Amino acid sequence: MSVLIVGSTALDSIKTPKAENPRLLGGSASHAAVAASFFAPTKLVGVVGEDFPKKYIQLYKKHKIHLEGLQILPGKTFHWSGEYEVNMNNRRTLETELGVFETFNPRLPVAYQKSDFVLLANIAPSLQHHVLTQMKKPKFVVADTMDLWLNIALPDLLKLLKRVDGFVLNDSEARQLTQEDNIMAALKKIHKLGPKYVIIKKGEHGAILSTKAGLFVSPAYPLHRVVDPTGAGDSFVGGMMGYLSTAKGSVDNNIRRAMIYGSVVASFCCEGFGLNFTTKITRPAIEARVKELERLTRF
Amino acid sequence: MSVLIVGSTALDSIKTPKAENPRLLGGSASHAAVAASFFAPTKLVGVVGEDFPKKYIQLYKKHKIHLEGLQILPGKTFHWSGEYEVNMNNRRTLETELGVFETFNPRLPVAYQKSDFVLLANIAPSLQHHVLTQMKKPKFVVADTMDLWLNIALPDLLKLLKRVDGFVLNDSEARQLTQEDNIMAALKKIHKLGPKYVIIKKGEHGAILSTKAGLFVSPAYPLHRVVDPTGAGDSFVGGMMGYLSTAKGSVDNNIRRAMIYGSVVASFCCEGFGLNFTTKITRPAIEARVKELERLTRF
Numbered sequence: 001m002s003v004l005i006v007g008s009t010a011l012d013s014i015k016t017p018k019a020e021n022p023r024l025l026g027g028s029a030s031h032a033a034v035a036a037s038f039f040a041p042t043k044l045v046g047v048v049g050e051d052f053p054k055k056y057i058q059l060y061k062k063h064k065i066h067l068e069g070l071q072i073l074p075g076k077t078f079h080w081s082g083e084y085e086v087n088m089n090n091r092r093t094l095e096t097e098l099g100v101f102e103t104f105n106p107r108l109p110v111a112y113q114k115s116d117f118v119l120l121a122n123i124a125p126s127l128q129h130h131v132l133t134q135m136k137k138p139k140f141v142v143a144d145t146m147d148l149w150l151n152i153a154l155p156d157l158l159k160l161l162k163r164v165d166g167f168v169l170n171d172s173e174a175r176q177l178t179q180e181d182n183i184m185a186a187l188k189k190i191h192k193l194g195p196k197y198v199i200i201k202k203g204e205h206g207a208i209l210s211t212k213a214g215l216f217v218s219p220a221y222p223l224h225r226v227v228d229p230t231g232a233g234d235s236f237v238g239g240m241m242g243y244l245s246t247a248k249g250s251v252d253n254n255i256r257r258a259m260i261y262g263s264v265v266a267s268f269c270c271e272g273f274g275l276n277f278t279t280k281i282t283r284p285a286i287e288a289r290v291k292e293l294e295r296l297t298r299f
Numbered sequence: 300m301s302v303l304i305v306g307s308t309a310l311d312s313i314k315t316p317k318a319e320n321p322r323l324l325g326g327s328a329s330h331a332a333v334a335a336s337f338f339a340p341t342k343l344v345g346v347v348g349e350d351f352p353k354k355y356i357q358l359y360k361k362h363k364i365h366l367e368g369l370q371i372l373p374g375k376t377f378h379w380s381g382e383y384e385v386n387m388n389n390r391r392t393l394e395t396e397l398g399v400f401e402t403f404n405p406r407l408p409v410a411y412q413k414s415d416f417v418l419l420a421n422i423a424p425s426l427q428h429h430v431l432t433q434m435k436k437p438k439f440v441v442a443d444t445m446d447l448w449l450n451i452a453l454p455d456l457l458k459l460l461k462r463v464d465g466f467v468l469n470d471s472e473a474r475q476l477t478q479e480d481n482i483m484a485a486l487k488k489i490h491k492l493g494p495k496y497v498i499i500k501k502g503e504h505g506a507i508l509s510t511k512a513g514l515f516v517s518p519a520y521p522l523h524r525v526v527d528p529t530g531a532g533d534s535f536v537g538g539m540m541g542y543l544s545t546a547k548g549s550v551d552n553n554i555r556r557a558m559i560y561g562s563v564v565a566s567f568c569c570e571g572f573g574l575n576f577t578t579k580i581t582r583p584a585i586e587a588r589v590k591e592l593e594r595l596t597r598f
Contacts (some may be wrong), residue, residue, distance in 0.1 A: 031460040087480040181386040183503070184523040204482070208521065217595045219516045222507065224483040227336035296516045299555040299598060 002041040002066075002156075003245040004112055005033045005238065006131045007121025007144075007199050008101065009046035009070065011055040011274060012274055013081035013231055016088065024274030026080065029123035031231035034237025034278050035285070037063035038244035040235070042230065043112050045069035045131060047104045049077040059279060068109040075100040088226045089203070110135040113241045117245035120164070121234055122146045125156035129205060132163055140244065140246055140251050142166035146238050150176050158193060165251075166197035174200050183208060197255065213252055215294040219297050221267035221289055228273045232266040234280060239265035264289040301340040301365075302544040303411055304537065305430045306443075307400065308369065312380035313529055315387065316424025320527075323573030324355040325379065327420035330403065330530035333577050335418070336362035337585060338356055338541035342411050344368035344430060346403045348376040358578060362383040367408045374399040374470025387525045388502070395567065403587045407433040416544035418535055419463070421445050424455035430461055439495070439550050441465035443536050449475050449507035456490060463497035464550075468535050473499050482507060496554065500532050508558060512551055517558045518596050520566035520588055527572045531565040534577060538564035563588040 012026030012161035036042040043066040045210045052072065060067055069212075106127055116139035120128035128143055136139075149157050150173060161167055167190060174186045175181060178189040181199045183200060187210040190198045198210045209216040240262030241254075247254040264286050271277040311325030328345045335341040337379075342365040359366055375398035376444055378486065383390045392451060415438035419427035436525055442463045448456050458464055467491065474480060477488040481497060486509040489497045497509045503522075508515040539554075539561030546553035561587050570576045 080459050115312070182522070182524065184521055202504065205501065215521060216520065216598070217518045217592075218598070219518070221595075222483055222514060222516065223481070225481065260598050292517075295598075296514050297518075298594075299517070299561050 001034050001116045002043055002247045003117040003119060004043045004045065004242050005029050005036060005119045005121055005190055005241070006045035006069075006106055006128070007032060007119075007123045008078055009044070009048050009079040010231060011052075013079070014228055014273055015081070015083040015094070016228060017084070017086050019041040019273070023079070023201035025059060026214070026231060026274050027078065028123060030060075030088050030280070031234035031275065032119055032121045032270065034063050034240070035058070035235040035238030035262070035269070036242030036245075036284055037039055037065055038097040038239065038265065038281075039261065040117075040245045042066065043069060043115060045106050045108065045112065047071040047073060047100050049073060049075045049100045052077045059275070063279070069106070069112055071104075071107075074099045080228070084228070088229055099144040100230075104133050112114075115243055116140065118142070118233075119237060119241045120144065120160075121237065125149050125153050125160045125237050129156065129158050129163070132160075140165050142168060142237065142241060144168045144234070145173065147176060153162070161194040161223070166199065167195035168199045168201065168233075170201040170203070170233065181236075190267070197251075197257065199237075199259070201236060203229070205260060207236070207263065209255065211252065216256045216259065218256070218263060219293060221264055221293055222296070223270055224265055226270045227277070229270050230274065231278075232269045235269040236262040237260070260290055261286065264293065265279055272295055300415045300544045301342055301420060302335050302540045303342045303343035303344065303414035303417040303434075304335060304399055304420055304540070305368075305405055305427070306331060306418075306422045306533070307377055308343070308347050308589040309379055309468045310351075311375040311529060312378070312393075313527055313572055314382040314393070315382070316383070316535070318572070320376070320572040322352075323575070324358060325573050326377065326531060327373070327530075327533040329359075329422045330398065330533035330568065330574065330577070331418055331540070332359070332364050332489070333362050333406045333574055334561070335541030335544075336364055336567070337355070337538065337564065337580075337582055338545045338554040339366065339416075341541065342414060344369060344407065344411065346370040346399050346404050346405075348372060351376045359576070360580070366432045368405070368411055370403075370406075372399045372505060372587065373394050377500060381529070382519060383527070387528055405430050410505065413543075415439065416540055418536060418540045419443065419459075420536065421558050424448055424452050424459045428455065428462070431459075439464050441466045441467060443533070446472050446473065446475060452530035461492055467496065467498045467500065467532075469500045469532065470504070477532060483515060485530070497549075497556070500535060503583030504556060505560065506535070508554065510551065510554070512525055515555045515558065517555070517562060518592060520563055520592055522566055522569055525569045528569050530577075531568045534568040535561040535565040537561070558593055560585065
């Protein structure tokens, strides 16, 4: 089965204490789609401007990502620039130029409307709604988000949560959304908002999944060097949905392993700027790290 | 086999946003010894004043902790008072009264000198040295520490690290000691200081063990409510050493599981003030959480 991914397609200018990289391929949908592409046919929905470099189109194509849903419109591609602090955990946005994203109206090609697995990657909740409305009975829908939408589009997000199966957010967003410091208390409150599958991402500390069947405490792959964590969360959820969409059996039976695969792709993402490292890996490299995570967590 | 534990034996006055509890039984050796006592005969080395409540002696005895090495001296018992912030992660010391601890000279009873497993729980490194010097060929020695000793007794601590098998510290202490933000880089530097087994504690995010055989990423038991985290780290290392000292086979073969047991005792510790909850649990309750952690982490 294939996975449909909607989100931002952007140019990212990323500054760290050690380097500066202008106008890399970025955006939640780009990271998630490349991550998913290691496991499943992936359909991208997004928008870019006429300035979008052809080499990035080629990069999508190299990963066999379906681009029928990628609109190329007059104007500029969404551009984000940000800077990381020394410890690579805190980042601040230097500039955001919405460009063609300002008026983005995601329209699904007919061939996309019957996708079973849908990832509403980080993007305005109103656009996530708009995509979902065009889908015909998807099997498993997961939404990601970011603190910005909690601040400026909370009502839209809360409406969305009633329509999705799974919701992914990071620990600080979970605390902001629920006003609970304790993760377990936060999970309980988030379930009450709608989603049956809630995943709280904790960066280098892994992630925690909560479902009716119980919890899963998922490890992160320990990295010796973090070059740029931009897109790691998107890679995690993209890899997870890609793996899920092709695994045999129920979502319940596969989601733990899917998170491990997502976590491994995210680890590769952190080892290069933007998508530089993720686009160089292979499925065997992913399998090797999954095996290593098995060894690292066995007791 | 038995485990020998030296550290502080104290009265703790603990304030949280929800409650205030004066003069509870506390100190690194108290927490570690009670935790170890669930698994192995435990020998305590410490000092208290004449004001030390008899009920706390009874509590040690209830846990079958050997008290031949507990000195009761004229003067006051070490008293610490501290306050936790709302999220229970940050705490500040309100007052420290050293009392009889100021001139503590840990002397080992002859019966203690041949213990195979030795835990130098958090206490001044010079005292940890002093205990170690009195031991006759211990099999496995682990030292714990705290940021205070990194600040005021670093040379002593560095000398100690050359004499121990294992070293346990938390993530912020590891960063302080090595000036490395990345945990993997910090682990590498700490091994160079001497210990073959290095464990970095990450509180609610679990712990990571590094040995020649590789890494172990150890989960924390997810808690719905943290009442008081004081002593959780001591309980972790105490439980670990207690389990290790009675497990059949090599340290290498048992240390992962030992960390899981330590982690479970630490989780109980957080559910009550001081030792209130830890002293109420039973071995079957520990086994049940170990089994649950297996389920929570399997993929």
